[in-house]
Amino acid sequence: MPVxxxxxxRCVLALPGSRAPTASICPSDVARSLAGDESGWxxxxxxxxxxxxxxxxxxxxxxxxxxxxxxxxSNATEDADRRRRVLxx
Numbered sequence: 001m002p003v004x005x006x007x008x009x010r011c012v013l014a015l016p017g018s019r020a021p022t023a024s025i026c027p028s029d030v031a032r033s034l035a036g037d038e039s040g041w042x043x044x045x046x047x048x049x050x051x052x053x054x055x056x057x058x059x060x061x062x063x064x065x066x067x068x069x070x071x072x073x074s075n076a077t078e079d080a081d082r083r084r085r086v087l088x089x
């Protein structure tokens with residue numbers, strides 16, 4: 001079953017909601033939840049990372065690497081976590 005970019009983005013945004021408020025997710029969590037097998041989730045990793053970077057750039061999420069916040073770029077690695085952005089208010 002092919003996985004679309006909107007499917008990936010929905011999963012990136014939904015998965016943190018199933019965890020503790022301070023928890024994060026890894027792109028491999030998203031890929032594994034969308035794919036049915038080992039080779040399937042590994043094949044999804046590049047498009048999952050691209051979706052995470054796009055969402056971080058556009059605002060609904062942020063990317064951290066090695067416990068520090070980085071500006072989203074196309075160089076995000078598999079170590080990048082997606083965290084919910086905390087908005088002042």
